[in-house]
Structures are given as C-alpha cells and as structure tokens.
Amino acid sequence: MSKQKTILSGIQPSGKLHIGNYFGAMRQHIRMQEEGDAFYFLANYHSLTSVSDGGLLKEYTTDVVLDYLALGLDPEKCTFFAQSDVPQTTELAWILGCLTPVSLMEKGVAYKDKVANGLSPNIGLFTYPILQAADILIYHSDLVPVGEDQKQNIEIARDLAGKLNRACDKELLNIPEDYILKSVATVPGIDGRKMSKSYGNTINIFAEGKALKKRVMSIQTDSKALEDPKDPDTCNVFALIKLFADEPKRQEIADQYRAGGYGYGHAKKELLDLILGYFAEARERRKELEKNMDYVHDVLRNGGKKARKRAETVMKPIREATGLIRSFEY
Numbered sequence: 001m002s003k004q005k006t007i008l009s010g011i012q013p014s015g016k017l018h019i020g021n022y023f024g025a026m027r028q029h030i031r032m033q034e035e036g037d038a039f040y041f042l043a044n045y046h047s048l049t050s051v052s053d054g055g056l057l058k059e060y061t062t063d064v065v066l067d068y069l070a071l072g073l074d075p076e077k078c079t080f081f082a083q084s085d086v087p088q089t090t091e092l093a094w095i096l097g098c099l100t101p102v103s104l105m106e107k108g109v110a111y112k113d114k115v116a117n118g119l120s121p122n123i124g125l126f127t128y129p130i131l132q133a134a135d136i137l138i139y140h141s142d143l144v145p146v147g148e149d150q151k152q153n154i155e156i157a158r159d160l161a162g163k164l165n166r167a168c169d170k171e172l173l174n175i176p177e178d179y180i181l182k183s184v185a186t187v188p189g190i191d192g193r194k195m196s197k198s199y200g201n202t203i204n205i206f207a208e209g210k211a212l213k214k215r216v217m218s219i220q221t222d223s224k225a226l227e228d229p230k231d232p233d234t235c236n237v238f239a240l241i242k243l244f245a246d247e248p249k250r251q252e253i254a255d256q257y258r259a260g261g262y263g264y265g266h267a268k269k270e271l272l273d274l275i276l277g278y279f280a281e282a283r284e285r286r287k288e289l290e291k292n293m294d295y296v297h298d299v300l301r302n303g304g305k306k307a308r309k310r311a312e313t314v315m316k317p318i319r320e321a322t323g324l325i326r327s328f329e330y
Contacts, residue, residue, distance in 0.1 A: 005036040008141035008176070010043040010083065013060040014051050017067050018202035019275070020187035020195030023243055028145055028181050030072045038078035039139050039307060040068070042300075045083050045090070045131060049124040050198075065296055067205060070286035075299045083135065085304030088311035093134035095322060099163045100130055109152055117198050133157035138311045140174040145181055154178040168321040173314070187243065188236045190219045203240075206283055208276065216272045217265075226263040237267040244274035 009029055011021065029040055042061055051057045061082065073080060083089060105111070105126055115121045129152075136144055136157045144154055154176065161173040186194050189201025196202070203215045219237050224230050232238040232254040242250055253270060256262040289296060319326055 005142040006139055007032050007036040007038040007143045007145065007179075008041075008136055008139055009039075009145045010041040010046075010135060011064060012043045012047045013057065013064040014047040015060060015197040016202070016204045017064060018195055018197070018204050019240070019243070020189070020202065022071070022205055023187050024147060025145070025181065026068065026071060029068075032145060033074060033078040036143065039141070039310075040073070040078055040080050041086075041135065041307070042082045043135070046128065049122060049128060050119055062293075062296070065300060066286050066289050069289055069296065069299065070206075070282045072282070075303060079303050079306045079310075080299060081303030081307045082300055085300070086138070086307050086311050088308065088315040089134050089138050090131070092138050092315060092318065093131045095318065096133055096137075096160045096164065097127060097130045099167060100127075100160060104156065104159070105129065107152075108156075110149065113149075114198070119198065129153045129156045130160070133160045136176055137161050137173045138314050139307070140310075140314055141176045142174065143179045144176050145179040147181055151178055151180065164318070168318075170317070170321055172318050172321060188239050190215060190236075192220055192236050203275070205279060206286055208283065212275065213272060216268050216275070219268060219271075221264040224264075227260050229260040230257045230262070230264075232257040235264075235267070237264060237271055241267065241271050241274060244271070244278045 009025065011017075011025060011029075017026070029038070032038055033040075042064055044057060044061055047057055047060070051060070065080075068080065069075075108126070108129055111121075111126055111128065114125060119125060132153050133156055136154070137160070144157075146154060155178075158175050161175050164173055165171055189195035189199055190203065191199065191201045193199055193201060203212070207215060219240070221235060221237060222230075235257070238253065238257065241253055245253065253267065257267070318324075
C-alpha cells in the first residue's frame with residue numbers, strides 16, 4: 001500500500017479573509033483534506049511582516065480559524081494549527097538561513113512586489129522565503145498547493161533542502177513538489193485589480209447587511225448607460241458573478257448584459273444575492289462556532305501538538321547532523 005502524500009499549505013492571518021482567499025486557496029484546501037495527509041497552518045509569524053498590533057493579530061488569527069471551520073475544514077481529517085505553536089519551524093529556518101546566499105533572497109519577486117506596493121522593506125519580509133521553506137520542509141511535505149505567484153518560493157525551498165542534504169551528506173529533508181492552483185482566474189477586487197488585503201479592495205467572505213452592500217455597490221464599472229448593450233467579459237461585476245452562479249444563471253445574466261436595458265446596478269444586486277446565498281449555511285455555522293470558543297481553541301491546541309510531534313521527528317536528525325545540542329525533549 002502506497003504512503004499517503006503529505007500536503008502542506010498556510011494562510012496569513014493579516015486581515016479579514018475575503019472571497020479572493022476563498023476561491024484562490026481555501027476551497028482547494030478544504031477539498032484536498034480528503035486527498036492526503038494535510039497540514040494547514042495559520043502563518044502568524046509571516047503576518048508580523050505587516051501586522052504590528054498584537055491585539056489585531058490575535059483577532060485575525062481567531063477569525064481565520066472560525067472561517068475555515070465554518071467553511072468545512074474538518075480537524076479530524078487534517079492537521080490545523082498555528083505556525084507559532086511549532087518552534088522547530090524557526091529552528092530550521094535559522095539553519096537554512098545559514099546556508100542561503102544573500103543573492104538568492106535579492107532575486108525574490110514576491111519581496112520586490114510587496115515593497116513596491118507599500119510594505120516596509122524589513123528583514124522579515126526579505127527572508128520570508130527561508131521561513132516559508134522551513135514551514136514546508138519541517139513536515140517532509142510532498143505537495144505544496146500554491147498560486148502561480150508563489151512558485152519561486154517553492155523552488156527556493158527545494159534548493160535549500162538540497163543544500164542542507166549535501167552539506168550534511170544525508171537525506172535529511174524531503175524535496176517537495178509544487179501544486180499550482182489553477183482552478184479559477186484571478187479574483188478581481190472592487191477596483192479591478194487582484195483582490196488583496198494590501199490593496200484595500202476586498203469583499204469579506206462573511207460580510208453581510210449594509211457592510212456587504214456597500215462593498216458590492218462600490219465595484220468599479222465603465223460609464224455605459226442603462227439602455228446600452230454591455231460586454232460581460234470585460235466587467236468586474238460579471239467576473240465575480242461567474243464565481244458564484246451556476247452555468248445557466250451565468251448565461252442568463254450574460255445575455256441580459258448584451259441585450260441592453262440591464263444596468264450595472266442590476267448586476268450588483270444579483271451579485272449581492274449570490275454572495276449571501278452561497279455562504280448562507282457557512283455564515284450560520286460560524287455564528288454557532290463563536291458561541292463555543294473552547295472548542296475552537298481546542299482545535300488549534302490539538303493541531304499544534306500533532307504538528308510538533310511530526311516536526312520533531314524531522315528536526316532531531318538535523319540537530320544531530322549539524323552538531324546542535326538539545327538538553328531537553330519536546
């Protein structure tokens with residue numbers, strides 16, 4: 001019987017999760033918990049590169065746990081935990097950092113993009129790929145589901161695993177594969193750019209009432225009049241509608257666009273109803289989970305124990321090979 005592949009992915013609790021997060025990663029994470037030995041973590045160390053308020057980081061972390069559980073992540077089918085609950089990760093990151101040429105970090109596309117978009121060029125952001133490599137390698141991950149924009153960081157993780165193996169002349173780390181998530185197109189934000197917390201153009205997954213309506217009605221469109229025919233394929237509103245509607249509904253709305261007499265206000269109202277309906281059951285589950293925070297905290301606590309146990313089996317031979325002394329056991 002073949003060994004189950006270990007799947008590893010993380011998400012930053014650096015703000016409220018939005019529909020771009022859901023269609024870009026979360027939905028696939030929930031599906032893949034059925035397909036292997038899945039480890040999903042809250043990347044709260046990574047969040048420190050952009051979140052400096054401790055109270056906010058705790059709030060965002062709790063929100064992400066609630067969101068995932070409400071949307072269908074099952075802690076009995078996967079290991080769900082906080083990055084900061086696994087000290088072996090930062091231990092491995094330091095060892096990998098001592099093998100990493102500065103020139104490799106200087107080539108980081110994600111670093112350059114984030115600085116260009118206003119994030120502080122701090123050392124944490126600069127060395128982000130090293131910590132991400134440790135996140136991946138500390139569990140002997142086989143598959144790492146990521147977006148196309150993270151492919152370079154997976155290559156860095158593979159490179160660093162090879163460097164450590166060669167330096168110690170032992171196969172201490174597994175060489176992971178990337179698993180590029182291509183199931184949906186880039187989710188546009190309300191300004192037409194990729195939906196991202198850093199752009200402030202998001203629609204939160206569990207927003208409702210006036211807050212949700214305000215965001216949907218703020219989606220940018222062209223200036224065509226109500227009676228004018230419109231091209232659904234160039235419209236931000238329709239791009240979002242396609243994510244939520246089934247094929248007959250998409251076709252019906254697209255035909256209305258092209259016929260004229262159908263305004264962007266009509267389309268936004270349709271989108272609003274689709275979002276509310278799509279997440280209705282999950283929204284109610286989330287409200288129930290909020291009443292049982294002991295359970296929510298137990299999920300993270302149990303996931304952290306399981307993740308530490310796996311990480312320690314990987315880290316122990318690395319300490320021995322690198323000559324690091326540890327006078328206690330986890």
